[in-house]
Amino acid sequence: MAEEATRVVRSFCRICTAQCGILAEVQGERVVRVVGDREHPLSRGYTCPKGRALPRLHHHPERLEKFFLRREGGWTAVSAEACLDDLAEKLRRIVERHGPAAVGIYFGSGLGMDAAGYPLCERLRSTLGTPAKFSPLTIDGTAKALVAGLMGGFPGLSGRPDYEEARLVIYAGINPVVSHGHAVALPLPPSKTIQAVARRGAVWVLDPRVTETARFATGHLRLRPGSDYAVFAYLVRALLAEGADSPDLARGQREALAQAVAPYDRRRAAAVAGVPEADLAALLADVRRAGRLAVETGTGVTMAESANVTQWLAWALMAVTDSLNRPGGYWFHPGLLRPLDQGELPILPPEALFGPGPPSRPELPGFLGEWPGAALADEIEAGNIRAFLNLGGNLLTAFPDATALEPALRKLEVLATLEILPNATTRLSTHLLPTWDQLERPDLSCWDMLSPKVCAQYTPAVVRPVGERRAAWWILAELIRRLGGELPPGLPADDRAPGAAEEALARLAGVQPTALAELRARGYVEAPRILPAPWVERHLARLGGWRLAPAQLVAQLEALRVREAGGPPPLALIPRRQQRHVNAQLTFLGDRPEVLIHPRDAAARGIADGAPVEVRSPRGAVRALARVDDGIRPGVVSVPHGFEAANVNHLTDDALADAVTGMARYSGLAVEVVPHP
Ligand SMILES: Nc1nc2c(c(=O)[nH]1)N[C@H]1C(S)=C(S)[C@@H](COP(=O)(O)OP(=O)(O)OC[C@H]3O[C@@H](n4cnc5c(=O)[nH]c(N)nc54)[C@H](O)[C@@H]3O)O[C@H]1N2
Ligand SMILES: Nc1nc2c(c(=O)[nH]1)N[C@H]1C(S)=C(S)[C@@H](COP(=O)(O)OP(=O)(O)OC[C@H]3O[C@@H](n4cnc5c(=O)[nH]c(N)nc54)[C@H](O)[C@@H]3O)O[C@H]1N2
Ligand code: SF4
Numbered sequence: 144m145a146e147e148a149t150r151v152v153r154s155f156c157r158i159c160t161a162q163c164g165i166l167a168e169v170q171g172e173r174v175v176r177v178v179g180d181r182e183h184p185l186s187r188g189y190t191c192p193k194g195r196a197l198p199r200l201h202h203h204p205e206r207l208e209k210f211f212l213r214r215e216g217g218w219t220a221v222s223a224e225a226c227l228d229d230l231a232e233k234l235r236r237i238v239e240r241h242g243p244a245a246v247g248i249y250f251g252s253g254l255g256m257d258a259a260g261y262p263l264c265e266r267l268r269s270t271l272g273t274p275a276k277f278s279p280l281t282i283d284g285t286a287k288a289l290v291a292g293l294m295g296g297f298p299g300l301s302g303r304p305d306y307e308e309a310r311l312v313i314y315a316g317i318n319p320v321v322s323h324g325h326a327v328a329l330p331l332p333p334s335k336t337i338q339a340v341a342r343r344g345a346v347w348v349l350d351p352r353v354t355e356t357a358r359f360a361t362g363h364l365r366l367r368p369g370s371d372y373a374v375f376a377y378l379v380r381a382l383l384a385e386g387a388d389s390p391d392l393a394r395g396q397r398e399a400l401a402q403a404v405a406p407y408d409r410r411r412a413a414a415v416a417g418v419p420e421a422d423l424a425a426l427l428a429d430v431r432r433a434g435r436l437a438v439e440t441g442t443g444v445t446m447a448e449s450a451n452v453t454q455w456l457a458w459a460l461m462a463v464t465d466s467l468n469r470p471g472g473y474w475f476h477p478g479l480l481r482p483l484d485q486g487e488l489p490i491l492p493p494e495a496l497f498g499p500g501p502p503s504r505p506e507l508p509g510f511l512g513e514w515p516g517a518a519l520a521d522e523i524e525a526g527n528i529r530a531f532l533n534l535g536g537n538l539l540t541a542f543p544d545a546t547a548l549e550p551a552l553r554k555l556e557v558l559a560t561l562e563i564l565p566n567a568t569t570r571l572s573t574h575l576l577p578t579w580d581q582l583e584r585p586d587l588s589c590w591d592m593l594s595p596k597v598c599a600q601y602t603p604a605v606v607r608p609v610g611e612r613r614a615a616w617w618i619l620a621e622l623i624r625r626l627g628g629e630l631p632p633g634l635p636a637d638d639r640a641p642g643a644a645e646e647a648l649a650r651l652a653g654v655q656p657t658a659l660a661e662l663r664a665r666g667y668v669e670a671p672r673i674l675p676a677p678w679v680e681r682h683l684a685r686l687g688g689w690r691l692a693p694a695q696l697v698a699q700l701e702a703l704r705v706r707e708a709g710g711p712p713p714l715a716l717i718p719r720r721q722q723r724h725v726n727a728q729l730t731f732l733g734d735r736p737e738v739l740i741h742p743r744d745a746a747a748r749g750i751a752d753g754a755p756v757e758v759r760s761p762r763g764a765v766r767a768l769a770r771v772d773d774g775i776r777p778g779v780v781s782v783p784h785g786f787e788a789a790n791v792n793h794l795t796d797d798a799l800a801d802a803v804t805g806m807a808r809y810s811g812l813a814v815e816v817v818p819h820p
């Protein structure tokens with residue numbers, strides 16, 4: 144048989160926000176290899192094992208290729224139309240009988256990088272008229288939007304270090320060498336970026352574990368989970384006492400901030416964080432030396448009880464060192480395809496961030512038009528949510544308290560899932576709708592603000608869609624149409640018609656035609672980053688300066704301070720990410736759910752390295768292998784999420800959500816670990 148010619152398609156990876164440039168080698172419709180694109184301005188040849196596994200993802204032996212309906216007795220493969228007819232009919236009946244809030248909807252990570260599909264999720268939600276919208280926001284990092292909203296008047300301000308000039312970066316609860324960044328990606332490769340800062344000055348890591356990132360740092364605080372706020376409070380207090388100030392601070396608020404952090408002298412901060420006072424002194428000395436600095440926080444911060452307070456004090460530290468919107472400090476992404484820097488940003492009053500929350504959990508707010516993921520099981524159990532649209536997520540591994548969520552999901556009349564592979568959540572679904580994966584669709588950077596640079600990318604489809612998979616935009620449009628909603632003008636009726644995918648991208652991605660044409664021609668466009676950015680300065684002038692002491696956060700700090708007397712739990716669970724899977728995806732590449740435990744804690748429990756253990760919480764148990772690791776702080780165990788057979792969310796508790804934002808608590812929970820023969 145003659146060998147088929149290999150063609151190379153230039154594309155970009157959409158597994159994480161780093162969006163590395165890739166070259167896909169294709170024979171016929173088989174993707175044989177993905178390698179890094181050396182000419183790519185963003186990643187210059189860099190890729191990670193996940194990106195290189197795109198061919199395995201696409202050719203996965205169990206990939207979903209058909210529409211399925213679950214009827215009594217099992218699954219039936221049906222046509223796309225029959226599946227959509229049935230689904231729309233059931234949704235219509237449920238809304239008629241119980242109102243729109245009876246349909247919940249999850250904007251999952253799987254659709255989060257589909258530039259044509261994603262915008263229709265919101266249109267589907269508004270067609271249904273349901274307030275029961277969920278997204279990664281409340282299971283990932285509400286603290287960032289909250290603090291941007293409260294201190295900066297606009298929750299969409301998204302910042303990152305000025306890696307060109309920074310002389311001090313503090314990484315708190317983030318491990319970019321593995322994750323490539325929390326939401327916002329780091330310039331690649333992460334280790335080189337971090338080393339460059341270290342050469343200019345200093346890099347500190349705040350993490351209960353010696354992480355892959357800590358190895359490149361000049362200083363590391365192996366602090367107690369959830370104690371970061373005390374470290375930042377100490378730094379802010381010390382600098383304010385020395386007279387630190389900036390013309391950009393809202394008037395009268397410096398005093399309120401000073402008062403809030405007053406209790407955190409070095410001794411108290413060291414006691415709360417469980418670190419030597421000398422290490423805090425060394426960090427403060429580096430802060431003084433650098434003058435300006437940037438703090439990068441990640442899920443270790445946003446998933447802790449102290450999330451909002453830590454994020455606030457990290458910003459406060461940048462504000463009082465005059466680092467916000469300054470070279471060598473922190474810059475705010477202006478966006479490129481959907482720019483923020485063209486007009487005036489709205490200035491939102493604090494109340495505008497919140498809305499009515501889920502009725503079954505009156506203590507929880509709605510936040511930025513969404514409901515907390517921690518309320519999903521209760522909303523179903525209360526009979527409020529009866530149908531659920533899962534748009535590219537694995538609910539059971541993503542949401543807290545799988546012990547409560549799994550039986551709840553089984554009670555749903557409808558659980559419809561848009562997916563590319565079977566998983567724990569598809570197994571509970573009533574409707575399965577297979578969509579184009581990232582190699583099967585033309586695409587654009589969906590979230591240009593999360594890029595490390597002011598840039599945007601375009602990729603053509605690499606191969607033709609397999610089986611009966613349909614475009615996510617087509618599936619969503621067909622549902623919207625069946626539910627009586629309005630569709631954007633000019634949207635192709637058939638995703639399989641020639642040119643339809645490109646046309647849909649143009650109609651849906653919200654990008655100016657000229658910009659789109661340029662992107663298609665060049666694949667990658669970049670704009671210069673200007674620092675200080677005039678649009679931020681204009682915004683700040685109208686805002687009256689950074690608001691240093693938002694009342695909600697001052698109150699949360701006070702509450703934390705009162706609880707400090709109770710001390711930490713004997714053994715606390717913390718999350719971590721691993722190199723070769725992203726959340727619940729790509730677990731077939733071989734990462735294992737190892738429980739990292741300190742030798743002291745292991746010995747006290749008779750646990751040997753590599754031995755099977757059971758991690759227990761009041762909510763449930765997870766079995767995995769122990770890795771005895773002297774890099775982790777004593778009293779802390781680290782368990783990665785995303786594994787179905789060892790689902791760490793059987794340990795988490797959906798009652799533990801942040802009172803201000805509803806964010807789920809995934810870090811700092813009390814657990815016990817026992818040998819499990
Ligand atoms: N305990 C604990 N829980 C956590 C976390 C934690 O650290 N600890 N992390 C949280 C965080 S930060 C997040 S973001 C969430 C993530 O939770 P999810 O939003 O559920 O994300 P994934 O697990 O990545 O699942 C995405 C799904 O999309 C599918 N998919 C991939 N590509 C495509 C595509 O092109 N189209 C479609 N239709 N589907 C696709 C994948 O097969 C996968 O099943 O989990 C949260 N849950
Ligand atoms: N390889 C890979 N990359 C990913 C993902 C993945 O699953 N795998 N997921 C993607 C997603 S959805 C996200 S949201 C990002 C997240 O990106 P990151 O936020 O960088 O996530 P992690 O790598 O888990 O790093 C969190 C760190 O916080 C530490 N930590 C836990 N609790 C605390 C605490 O209380 N205080 C402090 N200071 N540290 C603490 C943990 O030990 C861990 O090292 O990564 C993205 N990139
Ligand atoms: S870092 Fe890995 S997963 Fe993320 S975009 Fe690059 S290749 Fe893809």
Ligand SMILES: [Mo]
Binds near residue numbers: 279283
């Ligand atoms: Mo995330």
